[in-house]
Amino acid sequence: MKKLNNKGITTIEVLICFVLVVVITMSIYATVSGFNERKILEGQKEKIYSYKNTLTKEIQDDFIKKGLTSAKYEKVYYYYVPKDEFSDELISEDEYRTRQQERQENGLPDLQILGTKTVHVVNCTLKDGSERRLEIEQLFALSPRHMDGSIYKDDEFMIRYGAPDDMINWDLPDVGYSGYHVQLRKECDVDTISNNCRKSYDLSINNVIINTMDDSILSIYIGFYHPEFATRYAINIVCPINYVLNESDSSTSWEY
C-alpha cells in the first residue's frame, strides 16, 4: 500500500495563506464598513427629506388649495446679554439699544452680547380670509456671525407654522450630535444636557432668504447645514401671490 503524504504544510505555506486571508479580510472589512457608514448617512438623509417634504406639503397645501392673497415678511432680532453675575436674559433689539445708550451716557463699557436670536416671520392671508404664520427661529449662542452652521450645543433652531393662535412646532429632525460643549447659562452643567439648557444637533438652519418680489411671488428658502451634507438640503417654497388663472378654452391648443 502506497504511503500517504503526511508531511503537512510548511511554515512558509501557512504564512502565505495567513497573509492572503488577512489581505482579503481587510479589503472586505473596508468595503463593508464604508457601506455601513453610507447606510447611516442615507438614514439621516431620509429624516431630512421626510421633514422637508412634510413641512413643504403642509405649507403648499394651504397656499395652493386655499389660495395665497397676501404675504408680509419681517425679521426680528433679540440679544442675549448678562443679567447679573450668574445669569443672562433675552432682550429685544430696541431694548438693547436703549440700554447701550444708557451705558454710554454713564460712561460704562458696551453691553456684552452672549448670543443672537433671529426670528423670521411671514404672515400670510388666504383667500378664505384665514391667516397663516410661519416663524423661523435661529439662536446662535456666542456667535453673532455664524456662516458655517451651528457647532454649539447651546444653539437652537425652530420652525413654527399654523394659524397665528394655533402654531405647531416643527422640531428639526435628530440626525446626530457632535457639537462642542459650550456653556452659555451658568446653571447649565457643561457635561449634561438638561431641559433648561438649549441644545443643538448636527442639523442647523444656516440661511434664511425670504422675499415677496413686489407682492407678486412669495419665495421662502430655509437652508440647512449638516457636517456631512453641508448646505445641500433646504426647504424651498415658491408661490405666486393672488394668482388668477384665466381659463383657456379647448379650441386653443397645439397641432397634435
Next chain:
Amino acid sequence: MKKINSSGFVMAETLIVTVFLTTIFAMLYSSFLPLAGEYEKRENYDNIDGKYAIFWIKRMIEDASYDIPSTSNMSEKGYVRFRCSDITSDDEKRAFCINLVNALQVAGCDKKGNECDIFITRYRLANSSDNSRTWFKDAVQSDEKKFQENCIGKSDEECKKSYVCNCLADKYDEEATDDCATDEYDVQDVKKCSAKADLRVFNSGFKDYVFFLPDYSATSLNYANYRVLARFQNKKDNNNYYSYATIEVGR
C-alpha cells in the same frame, strides 16, 4: 483496491483559484457600484421642490394669456419650448412669468424668460408603433444643436445664421432678425453667439432624466393631451446641481 489521490492542492493551484475568485468579485463589485451613483442622481428627479415648481409652470401654460406658438415644432419635432414672450396679451402676466421662472430657478433662462429649459410635449413621450410623428424621446435622442431647434425646412447654414443674428439682436436690444451682417458686431459677441448656437438642446443630464421616464402610453386620467418637462438649477447656498420634473398639462 484503487489508490486514492491524497496529495491535495499545491500552492500554485490555490493561488490561481484565489486570483480567479477575486477577479470575479471585483468585476461584480464594479458593475454594482454605479447603481449607487444612479440612485443619487435620481434623488433630483421629481423631488418635492420640482413638483411644486412645475405645477406653477403648468398653470402658466394653461392660462389663456399664454399664446400657443405658431411654429410647427410640436408636429415636426415633438416639443415646443415655453417662452415668457409668448404671453403677448397680458403685460402683467408676462412680467410675472419672468419673475416666476427666476424664483423657481429654471435653468437656462435669459432676462426675457425665453431660453428656459421648459419643454412642452405630447402627453405620451414615445410610441414605437407610430413612426408618422416625432415623439419627444426621439427628439431628445436626435441630439440637436440649439440653432436647429426652431429651424424647419432650411439648411443648417441658414439656420445657424438665423440663430446667431437673433442672439446678437437680443444682446444689442435690437429687433429680432434672421439675416444680418455679423461683421458689424463685436467679434467676441459673434463668437459667443456662434458657440451658443452649437450647444446641444438637451444636455446629458436631461437626456438621462427623459429616458428614465416611462413612455406614458396609457391615457391620462385627467384627459391631458400634453406634458411639460423642466430642468432647474439650484444655486442658492453655494449649491450647484440640477433637478428635473414633469407634469401633465390640460390644454
